[in-house]
Amino acid sequence: MKRFLLAALFFAVLLLIWEALFRARIWSPVLLPSPRQVTIYLQSAAADGTLAKATIVTMRRLVIGYIIGLVAGLPLGLLTARWKVWQDTIGTLALGLQTLPSVCWVPLALLWFGQTEAAMLFVVVMGTLWSVVIATETGVRNVPPIYSRAALTMGSKRLHMWLKVILPAALPFIVSGMKQGWAFAWRSLMAAEIFVTILTGFGLGQLLHYGRELSAMEQVIGIMIVIVVIGLMADKIFFSPIEKFLHRRWGTSQA
Amino acid sequence: MQRLTRHHSSAAEELEVIAPSKLAIENISKRFKGASGAVLALDRVSLNVAEGEFVCLVGASGCGKTTLLNIIAGLEKPDDGTAQADGKPIKGPGRERLVMFQEPALFPWLNVLGNVLFGLKLKPNLTKKDRHDVARYYLELVGLSRFERANIHELSGGMKQRVSLARALAPNPRVLLMDEPFAALDALTREQLYGDLQRIWQARNKTIVFVTHNVREAACLGDRVVVFSPRPGRIREEFGVDLPRPRDINSVDLAVHATEITKALKGYSQPEGAIAE
Numbered sequence: 001m002k003r004f005l006l007a008a009l010f011f012a013v014l015l016l017i018w019e020a021l022f023r024a025r026i027w028s029p030v031l032l033p034s035p036r037q038v039t040i041y042l043q044s045a046a047a048d049g050t051l052a053k054a055t056i057v058t059m060r061r062l063v064i065g066y067i068i069g070l071v072a073g074l075p076l077g078l079l080t081a082r083w084k085v086w087q088d089t090i091g092t093l094a095l096g097l098q099t100l101p102s103v104c105w106v107p108l109a110l111l112w113f114g115q116t117e118a119a120m121l122f123v124v125v126m127g128t129l130w131s132v133v134i135a136t137e138t139g140v141r142n143v144p145p146i147y148s149r150a151a152l153t154m155g156s157k158r159l160h161m162w163l164k165v166i167l168p169a170a171l172p173f174i175v176s177g178m179k180q181g182w183a184f185a186w187r188s189l190m191a192a193e194i195f196v197t198i199l200t201g202f203g204l205g206q207l208l209h210y211g212r213e214l215s216a217m218e219q220v221i222g223i224m225i226v227i228v229v230i231g232l233m234a235d236k237i238f239f240s241p242i243e244k245f246l247h248r249r250w251g252t253s254q255a
Numbered sequence: 256m257q258r259l260t261r262h263h264s265s266a267a268e269e270l271e272v273i274a275p276s277k278l279a280i281e282n283i284s285k286r287f288k289g290a291s292g293a294v295l296a297l298d299r300v301s302l303n304v305a306e307g308e309f310v311c312l313v314g315a316s317g318c319g320k321t322t323l324l325n326i327i328a329g330l331e332k333p334d335d336g337t338a339q340a341d342g343k344p345i346k347g348p349g350r351e352r353l354v355m356f357q358e359p360a361l362f363p364w365l366n367v368l369g370n371v372l373f374g375l376k377l378k379p380n381l382t383k384k385d386r387h388d389v390a391r392y393y394l395e396l397v398g399l400s401r402f403e404r405a406n407i408h409e410l411s412g413g414m415k416q417r418v419s420l421a422r423a424l425a426p427n428p429r430v431l432l433m434d435e436p437f438a439a440l441d442a443l444t445r446e447q448l449y450g451d452l453q454r455i456w457q458a459r460n461k462t463i464v465f466v467t468h469n470v471r472e473a474a475c476l477g478d479r480v481v482v483f484s485p486r487p488g489r490i491r492e493e494f495g496v497d498l499p500r501p502r503d504i505n506s507v508d509l510a511v512h513a514t515e516i517t518k519a520l521k522g523y524s525q526p527e528g529a530i531a532e
Contacts, residue, residue, distance in 0.1 A: 251408025
């Protein structure tokens with residue numbers, strides 16, 4: 001409770017500073033709107049449904065792309081960890097492509113798929129996939145051999161071994177790869193939405209873009225806040241419980 | 256007319272004391288390729304272990320005693336010779352011969368109960384309740400009933416090895432293979448575990464092969480102590496220890512046996528070249 005109050009106080013102070021800066025009129029109100037103006041924009045955007053629609057469009061791209069990236073990345077990572085051939089081919093490819101900022105996929109995606117949903121999905125998948133492949137591979141390679149030896153003597157083999165021993169043992173690595181993949185996907189999707197008008201749906205990035213076009217600063221800042229909140233929620237609702245579980249079980253920190 | 260009966264083993268059946276195995280190792284050799292050329296880890300080693308016998312293998316590090324244990328476990332294959340359990344060749348790892356390693360090797364993603372259940376879940380025909388009953392029985396046996404929900408990292412070294420012992424015992428193996436399981440523990444904890452292990456061995460009637468470099472430990476636990484010499488790994492001498500059980504590691508009689516074995520061990524572990532081949 002004390003922690004919560006302290007955090008609430010911190011954000012209240014932040015708001016106050018913002019309001020004070022607005023009132024000091026150092027910058028034109030066109031460049032720095034007041035917290036109230038932003039709130040009014042957010043309320044109206046929420047009321048007429050633009051915000052919800054844009055959020056749904058963006059989240060759908062992100063979640064579907066992310067799931068495809070995970071579903072493809074996990075087995076690829078396992079394969080690269082298990083067989084040399086896969087390591088030398090897919091593994092090397094993943095290592096190379098992971099260094100490529102995922103926003104670099106945007107031009108290619110647009111030429112291949114046009115200004116469509118498929119292009120956005122492609123960018124998100126490319127952002128997720130390689131991080132997950134590499135994290136899974138690293139995780140599996142770091143599983144202490146004693147675990148599989150112990151499991152072998154108890155009668156575990158093949159699929160059971162992979163599902164019940166190797167995969168859980170590699171989990172801390174895999175989760176950190178999932179988190180990195182999520183961050184890459186989220187960033188590249190926003191970049192793509194801001195720079196390209198996607199005809200099949202207007203996402204948060206597009207709202208941000210039109211805010212700039214209309215010089216509607218309260219819209220720009222409002223949408224930025226929404227994007228930050230979504231990022232925070234993904235962390236708090238999805239990743240943070242998993243990480244807490246890992247820390248508790250593995251004893252890696254007193255989180 | 257013969258009736259079809261469904262095979263279903265209950266917890267009670269699962270907990271029955273089953274016949275221990277007889278092990279027969281004949282003329283086993285094993286080479287490893289290391290950085291400094293091939294090393295003969297085991298050189299024509301033969302060993303028989305009777306049903307329910309507690310045999311300790313002692314020797315300096317590098318004498319191949321752990322390799323022999325791994326071969327009996329089925330985790331490694333010998334280059335020459337045969338290893339048999341109950342007259343059948345050992346083809347691979349199997350739950351009738353379970354291993355307890357020096358490091359606990361417990362799975363950190365499972366809690367204490369989950370670890371003990373791991374091997375039981377791989378046994379067919381057991382209901383969930385049976386498995387839990389069996390796991391709880393063994394946790395009780397090693398004195399950790401109160402900790403079944405604990406995470407592995409919350410346990411002390413001695414408690415971890417107790418969980419390992421419970422995990423190895425739970426699938427009711429015929430043979431228990433122990434690879435210096437107490438080497439990393441403090442003396443006090445070790446002494447407790449010597450007592451526990453002897454008690455459990457008598458109650459559960461297992462064949463135990465126990466690898467150690469601690470001669471006192473070997474004399475305290477074993478019916479028989481087998482002395483290895485390193486480079487190449489060979490069996491040099493065997494000592495029967497016929498002291499009454501449970502044995503106290505600090506007893507004078509035990510010290511006499513240990514001294515005798517130590518003397519032999521030192522003789523065989525002289526610096527390279529000192530022993531005429």
